[in-house]
Amino acid sequence: MSSAATLEEPPRPVRFGIMGCASIARKLARAMLLVAPTADVAAVASRSGDKARLFAADNGLPAGTRLYGSYEALLDDPDIDAIYLPLPTSLHLKWATAAAARGKHLLLEKPAALCAADLDLILAACESSGVQFMDCTMWMHHPRTAKMRQLVAHQGTIGDVRVINSIVSFPSDEDFFQNNIRIKPDLDALGALGDLGWYCIRAMLWAVDYELPKNVIALRHPVKNQAGVLLACGASLYWDDGKVATFHCSYLTNLTMDMTVVGTNGTIHVTDLLIPYDEKYGPFSLDSKTDVNELATGWVPHPSKHVVTTDLPQEALMVQEFCRLVQNIREPGGKPEGKWPAISRKTQIVVDAVKTSIDNGCESVDVAS
Amino acid sequence: MSSAATLEEPPRPVRFGIMGCASIARKLARAMLLVAPTADVAAVASRSGDKARLFAADNGLPAGTRLYGSYEALLDDPDIDAIYLPLPTSLHLKWATAAAARGKHLLLEKPAALCAADLDLILAACESSGVQFMDCTMWMHHPRTAKMRQLVAHQGTIGDVRVINSIVSFPSDEDFFQNNIRIKPDLDALGALGDLGWYCIRAMLWAVDYELPKNVIALRHPVKNQAGVLLACGASLYWDDGKVATFHCSYLTNLTMDMTVVGTNGTIHVTDLLIPYDEKYGPFSLDSKTDVNELATGWVPHPSKHVVTTDLPQEALMVQEFCRLVQNIREPGGKPEGKWPAISRKTQIVVDAVKTSIDNGCESVDVAS
Known part of the structure; x- marks a missing residue:
């Protein structure tokens, strides 16, 4: 008797774009590398291509990591699933809503926004696009x-x-x-x-x-x-x-x-x-x-x-959990986990x-x- | 060659009267026994002689400990140097000032008084009699x-x-x-x-x-x-x-x-x-x-x-320090230590x-x- 072995494919990696090269982004880049291949640091964007290049080199990112000299260019990349956004808080509203509007899942540095009204706009954009939202309060994980x-x-x-x-x-x-x-x-x-x-x-x-x-x-x-x-x-x-x-x-x-x-x-x-x-x-x-x-x-x-x-350090566990939620959404009938936006709010x-x-x-x- | 040895007398013990048999007094009685002979539990007073007797028996006080059925009787004892007073706070003003007026040093449970005005009367009575005041905030010691x-x-x-x-x-x-x-x-x-x-x-x-x-x-x-x-x-x-x-x-x-x-x-x-x-x-x-x-x-x-x-536990160190200050006062020119009443106040x-x-x-x- 022979059994037909079903080889289950591992879940497709969550391809991250890092939007901004703040020093905290170094910790997150390491976290993403630690949970590869579940997470994939696919691209880095900064206001200049040089900064993005330097960041990639300094943090041991893979040779294939795409480097962008503008945040818009990163959002234009169709092969990015999720944005990690460590920009200054005053830029969260603009770029978080832009990322959500392009269908990118959003891992957002804290504080999530300058005020709850701004955060509500971000959360509404995420909900409208059906993307996962999570803020980066690492100790939670x-x-x-x-x-x-x-x-x-x-x-x-x-x-x-x-x-x-x-x-x-x-x-x-x-x-x-x-x-x-x-x-x-x-x-x-x-x-x-x-x-x-x-x-x-x-x-x-x-x-x-x-x-x-x-x-x-x-x-x-x-x-x-x-x-x-x-x-x-x-x-x-x-x-x-x-x-x-x-x-x-x-x-x-x-x-x-x-x-x-x-x-x-x-x-x-x-x-x-x-x-x-x-x-x-x-x-x-x-x-x-x-x-x-x-x-x-x-x-x-x-x-x-x-x-x-x-x-795994807590920030890697956070990335892992975020990836798990994104991968759940890919399943038939999958939806974003509402717990994290509710806690952020x-x-x-x-x-x-x-x-x-x-x-x-x-x-x-x-x-x- | 012979040397004339000067045998220095150990300081005279500080003879305590315990005024009231609150449960905290058990801890203090033990503390006094731990620093004997510097401290001497000379007497215990309660509202009834029976309670005082029971307290002495329960806490292993020496056979010679004098037992009083009233606080007045304790204050009338001329061989008491210091009063340890663990009565309810509302009784502090009456009995602390009475003790000070009889020239007894005062080790007073906390809170020192119901209000600063009451405490000022207690401190004034101590100052006027030249007796040492200390509250029983044990961790200080x-x-x-x-x-x-x-x-x-x-x-x-x-x-x-x-x-x-x-x-x-x-x-x-x-x-x-x-x-x-x-x-x-x-x-x-x-x-x-x-x-x-x-x-x-x-x-x-x-x-x-x-x-x-x-x-x-x-x-x-x-x-x-x-x-x-x-x-x-x-x-x-x-x-x-x-x-x-x-x-x-x-x-x-x-x-x-x-x-x-x-x-x-x-x-x-x-x-x-x-x-x-x-x-x-x-x-x-x-x-x-x-x-x-x-x-x-x-x-x-x-x-x-x-x-x-x-x-020594902290409460014994407190009793020891209190005794040291009382013994200092006995020296020529000796005065109460002002630090403790100031901190209490x-x-x-x-x-x-x-x-x-x-x-x-x-x-x-x-x-x-």
Whole structure:
């Protein structure tokens, strides 16, 4: 008896075009190479062909990578399935909608947009073209995040989440303050709030399974540069049922990437949320149903230290997940996964509310929905 | 050749009277026994002689410990040098001033008083009698705290402290909510703010070397019990130079004892600030001049984990330090150490401001000085 072997073809690679040679794009190019052949760095575009060439050479891209001296040329390439877009935030609306209109799936750097209204236009363009949207909040794709999600969802372990704190900062030098696009009013007008506060807000939403807060109040005395772009700020967030969260983000203090989640039954501490200390290990600490001993001279039990290992770094897992969703769409009846645009939109809505509170003298601002 | 040996007498013990048999007094009785003969548990007073007897038996106090069925009787004992006072906060003013008026040194449980005005009367009574005052914020006396002080004071390590967060909570059961004095309006009207917020506020003041904030704003939606006593609350604190701190304290969430200090050059994380996980070890983590690697796929350097060991638990070190100060006063020209009452007063002033903000609908409140 012979069996007719059906040789299943591997899924067709997702052919990426990298639109813009920002330094973060180097990390993503590496991530795409790590998940080849699922992902294929098919093309790179910059405002000049020389920059694209340099980027390809510096990042070990394959010889066949097509190099474009304009973003339009990249979008004209019919053999590009998806655009990775790390351009300054003020350019997201134009180029993200243009990419979606050409039927390109969209992997968009954070902050997704300057405001929720802009993001809605981008998301509408993606929906209209049936392309996948995902923002590049890389830590979401680390298996540590999935592990912590299980713990937070388990009533006996964490219970009801009541208090969240997140602090995200990185120190900046004179060159950053003079030249970095992330604090230029015409390029990244949200400054630290869009760049770093995005992570804090995502962390807080993540911890409550994306239930939007009812209102936010910015911390007083946000710090701005001379152009009025935020260098440091924070806020408190309030939910209907009494949950409260606070965050602070800053370009003015030492590298810090904290998320602390306190529930009725347990507490989670992470101190390298955005970028694990080492890309292969994701540590966090868990206290659950902790008490003090009889004379209150020690804890019972001590916190447990967890380390979630991963062979692929979180940004490669992100690319892999994005490719999986794109490949799903290719199947008969396949549709974009709506979870990622929904999470991006909620994050942007809260960023908007914090910005409005800052602009209104740190008054309470209701969160739109 | 013979030498005339001068046999230096050991300092005369500090003879403590324990005024009230609260459960925290058990921890302090043990601490006093641990630093014998410097400290001597000379007497215990309760509202009934039976309770005092039971306390002495349960805690292994020496057979000669004098047992009193009233606080007055304890104060009448001329052979008592110092009073340890763990009574409910509403009784602090009466009994602390009475003890000071009888010339007894005062080791006072926290919160020191219901308000700064009360504390000022207590401190004035101590000053007038020339007795030592110290509140029982035990973690101040752990060698870990001294080690972290060095790091915070070292400009190159932490730099300017800019952001502080502290979360302190412990979970409570039905018995606590029904019966515990810490949430009875006539006994401990400050509730979680006085009990746990005291630690948060002390931590934040400690981190900035006791510079008072300019103003505070309570977090919205503090939780109170039916009697109006705070079960959970928080605030943001603001300093003139832009430093900002946030805290949250609660009886409604899992055991949590966090202090995070973020400076321009470094970050300190402690997660067992009030009560070390194990009384012999004080862990904390330090990041200093941290950066990410070239592709931002890891940290350089990784945080350093520190553990400060101690043979004596922090509460015994506190008693030891208190005894040292009392013994100093016995020396010719000896005077009380003013540092401890000053720190207590600043803590109480900030507690007052947060309470006022809560009472005023979470408006901004200037911190008195």
